[in-house]
Amino acid sequence: MPHELAEIFKSYQAEKGAVIPLLQKVQENLGYLSKEAISEIAKFSGISESEVFGVASFYAQFRFTPRGEHSLKVCLGTACHVRGGSNILETVERELGVQPGGTTSDYKFSLERVACFGCCALAPVMVVDKDVHGRMTTTKVKDILGKY
Template sequence: MAECRCRRADQQKDQTVHTGQTDHTVYTGQTGQTDRTKRETEKDRRLAALLEKYREERGALIPLLQGVQEIYGYLPGPAMERIARTLRLPAAQVYGVATFYAQFHFAPRGRHVIRVCLGTACHVRGGARIFEALRRQLGVEDGGTTADLRYTLESVACIGACGLAPVIMIDDDTHGRLTPESLPGILARYE
């Protein structure tokens, strides 16, 4: 299981997420660091523009959360605190709204999100075997992300493609009539 030993944002350094194989730098909201990449600087600029667009518009909380997640791929704590300051809302309210909705994520996610249907039709046709095969192959639990940030694995109640059961979605692509043996070939397309 991955372990996270993170520095607090007020320690003026980016957090490092230790996953046992690869370390990943995570946004902390601090600026002026010499090792910041151009990509992170661009994300900071996009965040600043987004916050300016909705400055003090209390009704803009959800669009701001969506925008931050679009920029970073998840909701970094320091970015949520900046949202609270921008909208003049208590941080607890921002966190409360963000944690209410399943669409928001609080840790870095994989470049590819794999959703495994465990609905009735998929369950009857071996959806649990598909999920277990993916879990073993990727080495993560439900909701987990691989150490290389390539894949995030999630179980879902229904994808809506029952005629193709068992079904998975990788990003926006639906793959049906699966067997555990068919999974390595499908995953290879997303490397």
């Protein structure tokens, strides 16, 4: 077992129902959930691999492929939708040449659409890593992408 997984598992010994926190912690460390990681989590938790994968694939947070350097999320919550969020997403898709869920070929950006960030008053919103960009316009997209 890779050393970093063993380290993570240590703090979840004897915790009931720790599969989800484990998956979160592993993803946080590795960037995504590899086949091996799922198999190790299954062994550690004493449940089958298919069960672990079943849980992981149920939740939107978990990813099974390596991600780009920056995560780019475009909000399509109600407020963002009403104020033109889908235009922002389309512009980003065009600029990066990827669809939501995809990663650019240079592994610079991974694009996702999310249902709501909860900063609806600033709609439409786009988030790069931890930077929230509010009151977005299609013309602002290129400038912002250029900063990363």
